[in-house]
Amino acid sequence: MTAASSDLVTLVLGIFGVLIVASAVGYLLERRLATDGPNAAVENLNARIRAWWAMVILIGLAFIAGRVGVLVLFAFCSFAALREFITLIYTRRADHWALASAFFLVLPIQYYLLWAEEYGIFSIFIPVYAFLLMPIISVLRGDTERFLLRVAEVQWALMISVFCVSHVPALLTLDIPGYEGRNVLLIAFLVIVVQLSDVLQYVWGKLFGRTKIAPNLSPSKTVEGFVGGVASATLIGAALWWITPFTPLQAGLLSFIITLMGFLGGLVMSAIKRDRGVKDWGHLIEGHGGLIDRLDSVVFSAPIFFHIVRYWWSLS
């Protein structure tokens, strides 16, 4: 067994341990609290834990399948996220071909470029080519009704759902000396820190939350939850330095940036939901809402994490 795969096995066993504990707690809570009828909060918690099992197993299988597995998994995430996003935006008949090309042209090309490791074109394909292409296609039908709004919304759907999400598997393309063959662990690091930060913010908020941090955007986010969640996720991130090319201090610092971006990303995505008058982006994952509801903090942290690591650690 190589060092990379033995680290991966240790990591997976650790995550399974956490989930087993979570499932046990969920079971006990259900026994305790649900004696007089079902308890909505506990039911939601248990649905979330079950979904976590499914997500961990799915990501684990993708890791085992290697580069292609990871690319296919995140291409699907982009597809489902784009579908949720475009469902909520204002579009007109004239946008039909622009939307079709977002799904069936831009998305596959972006992931093909990753597969081909064409970083130069990968990094500008959406913000340059796709962003110019979308309004060109839409304008051909001559419908000018709320044109700027329509163009901007489709562009942002692509930005969030395809461009940002694709920066998670893009971590595989980095060429870090002394870290060859282990890049998949960088993805694990990013995903674990972001998701733990979300969960810990929720837990800290439930336990000690008093002061709402942004009542207009998200009633459940509190200062106590934010501080506790970011601090504890940063510490756990630092403790995970052994799966990364970083020192413990660097791992902690990067975790801090990741959790901060994740939190702010969550706020931005909440603002969009508020604007559209919905509670969740969709219903893909039981207990979590839509895929974007689970992915929102990853979306904002992935490109930043990718570029920091690329700038300071990667040769490519």
Place this chain on the structure above:
Amino acid sequence: MKALVAKVAAAAFVLFARAITAVRAIWSEEGLPAKPCVYFANHSSHGDFVLVWAVLPPRLRHRTRPVAGAEYWLKSHTNAFIGRDVFNAVLIERDREKRTQDPIALMVSAIDDGSSLILFPEGTRNQTEERLLPFKSGIFHLVDQRPEVDLVPVWINNLNRVMPKGEIVPIPLICTVTFGNALRIAPGEDKEVFLDRMRVALLALAPKPVGSGE
């Protein structure tokens, strides 16, 4: 052989519809009627009955037949295969002049055989800005003969954006199919009153437009 191909094709249609729309059913509090019933839905896309079909539990799906226009579904061999063999549609001739069989009689006999029906009382696809067109009277004449049949309103949301008329490439968007509580015709209920009541019940299931700030 043909039956097998039709079965595979039906499964493929359902799978494709689910892959594109991630369709989700919102059931009524009462659940679905156990007996044969009539699902009546808004009509804005060719895919409407596929979506209703896709969300029904398989045991009900096999006994549920869409009611569709014969002139369209018998136009070509492919259309006829899809309409008649794959979806087992009750094909009715909309043009009175060309009719050899009474559409109401066809529907009544399908119900008597134990099938449920999917009916689009608007009669044709809605291409307008209106949420729902006025209902044709077919549904009234049907329950006039079988007043004990449950009428289940079904609102299909977003499918018109997936594939508007004249487009060939579908846009993947999330669709929902909302089922309302079953209704029946009241004894001696007037046709216009009945049709209006059905239309209001169906409209009540339509979600508010996204972005309305509600």
